[in-house]
Amino acid sequence: MVTKAPAATGYVTRTPLLTGANPFVTLYDADGAPTGYASLWQIDWSTHGTGAVMVVWTPTSLRVVGDHPGLAAWIEEHFVRHFDEATALPSWPAVQARHAVVRLRVDPATGARAEAAGMAVSITGPLDARPFAQADFPLRGVSHGLSMQVIPCEHATITIDGIAVPGSPAVVRADGRPASSAVVTVHEAWSA
Template structure:
């Protein structure tokens, strides 16, 4: 086969993508035994088709809260991404969201973890165990193929508090094949395309 034919074959299989978002998305699910007690998704959006800013999504059996300094961005993050992730879909329920406008303090540090605070909610993710790149050219989300790349940092510890009261539970940490896996993750350099 001629090299120009190889190029033609590769070109015909290539899917052109449009950038959607760049930033970071640390997240955690807390468990009491096998029962999920809390879930949080923290978004540091450096750039997106819906603007930039911070979003904090927190679920407990008592309900769902979405807080953002930009409610339009917060609604898009919850609707397009969070509610469709495996972690959210595995929860017993995911009610309709109402976005609260409030300043979100968010720090993401690959060496130490992540911290977010807004409107009586705080989330901490600490104790990095590993750092590894992740990329998926065909990540199914909302019935459509998305591109996703990021650095994943599984962490040992996490907490969620609501109005000063700690949500019970801890992250699930396992070591399959000697490699750490956790339900508490810090991500950096996260990029989505469609």
């Protein structure tokens, strides 16, 4: 006798949104106040095209640039401004994405470096590499699927128009497991 498998309940099908890499860093001063934040994106495939994007925040400005301004605007509006790192900042103004050629290199063994429009971001000194997946990542009130390889790093800098943003990443080692506010992600995939 062949029995039928019970029907799955509660399963949510998803549509792919993007794949790529998303190195990011928050710098802090000695008192723990954020001094700079950068989110770098290498989009290998997405519903809005491919290319590189830089989102850089300081207490006095927010800059969003990319190879394709439409892609850069979507990344900033749909993802970055809703991440915990951005919502923890004292302000996140409205901004218009601008076109700029973004030179971004992501290397899981050494870190990431990006340059565009007078900005430079460097994230180096990998401390660990571990997989991460979350089937229900709430973003903009919508459940998203997220998976990636997370590489916390020890060092990071942000430079704007030749001037270094003060501060450094927060690095902790809880029970020997390193965590940092400077992270390189690879194999990042989002779905909704």
